[in-house]
Amino acid sequence: MKLKQLETLLGDLQQFTTPKVELEQYPTGPHIASRLLYTAENSFDDISNKVVADFGCGCGTLGAAAALLGAELVIGIDIDPQSLEIASMNAEDLELDIDFVQCDISNLGWRGQIVDTVVMNPPFGTRKKGIDMDFLFVALKVASQAVYSLHKTSTRDYIKRTSLRDLNASSAEVLCELRFDVPQLYKFHKKKEVDIAVDLWRFVPKRSQVKDN
Amino acid sequence: MRLLTHNMLSSNIKGVTKGFPLKIEVEKVVEKQVEINHDFLRNIFPKIDWKAFSDAARTMGYVELPEQAPDPSVLESDLDFLTKFHHALLELHLEEGALVCPETGRKFPVNKGIPNMLLHEDEV
Structure with missing residues (x-):
């Protein structure tokens, strides 16, 4: 499947009707989502025929x-x-x-x-401090092959240091x-739309070096 | 929820040391056809907890799997086995019912195919 095609399909998905601020529910736009998965599949072979979890x-x-790109x-x-x-409805609509x-x-x-790859757009931790690192910690325990995640660019050094040292x-x-x-x-958003710089990360968990296949 | 997912999920209630495998209570099972992928089955086979898997399949009404894990050589030659393994792993869905913590008996309800594994405050 072509990148453009993937982005178009994702663009038709229904998003949050009443987003919950405490959970930092922001929709992952089709542009970012398609690029994340497309890179995971085409540059690293982490999606098709794999078990993928979306945290x-x-x-x-x-x-x-991930399912559209052939995850098993x-x-x-x-x-x-x-x-x-x-x-569930979105999945059903796309069969x-x-x-x-x-x-x-x-x-x-x-x-x-058993999960090969975790993909996630975690809460950035602006409402509940440290939740982004909780997600990353669990993802790196569960995945055997790779974790793809989005984090604010402003936290780049911290993410790098902590994931290698503690996670x-x-x-x-x-x-x-x-x-x-x-x-x-949300009401507390003063501007109509804001752009945040985020990094697309790829983490490899330690134990994947002893691969069993 | 399919049995491959069941083979990974575990009860994480505070104090529970052996939360796997979750017992299954069946109200409704649905079957959805999926294309068979032999390479995938060969890769996933060594990672499956066979006892938990075959017990779960039986609970869901599917009795065609051997109770003991078969020798991996069947994955190379035995198409009949691969078909059954595939069916139980990826085509059976627990649509309504519950997952039960093996240690405490706490029930996690499954509605519309989605297990609710949320813990109460005193279980965290």
Whole structure:
């Protein structure tokens, strides 16, 4: 599938109807989502025929993109039931089989590293400090191959240092810098639309070096 | 929820040391056809907890899988086995029912195929 085609399909997905500020629910736009998954598939072979988990999946954009690119199993995990309902409908509209689980990523109970790749657009931690690193910590425990994640560019040094030192990453690489446009969703947003600089990261978990296949 | 997902999920209630495998209570199972991918099945096979998987399949009403993990050589030659493995792993969905913590008996409901694994405040 071509990048443009992927972006168009994702552009038709339904997004949050009443976003919850405490969960930092911002839709992952089709531009960013398509690029994240396209890079994971075409530069690193991390998506097709793989087990992919979408952490904090929201309306399921990243997971849907993974399924469209040929992931064998996609699991979308989110704490919010309304988001999961929209994500299920989105998957159905695109005729994609995606498993959804309602769970707080910080308390996720998980066996082994059967998931190959985690993709996520985690909360940036502007409302609940440290939640972005909680997501990354769990993702690097669950994934055997790679974790793709978006983080504010302003936190680049901190992310790099912490993921390598404390979070079981053997490598942490910024693949590109993107503009994340946050539409005016909430009352406290004064400007109509803001652009935030975000980094697209690829982390490799340590244990993946002893691959079992 | 498919059985491959079930093979990874575990109860994470505070104090629970062995939260895997979650028992399944079935109200409704649905089947959805998926194209078979032999290479994927060969890759995933060594990572599956076979006992948990075959027990889960039986609970869901599918009795064609061996109770003991078969020798990996069947993955090369036995098309019949691959078809059954594929079916149980990726085509059976628990649509309505519950997952039950093996240690505490706490039920996690499954509605419209989505297990609710959220913990109460005193379980975290």
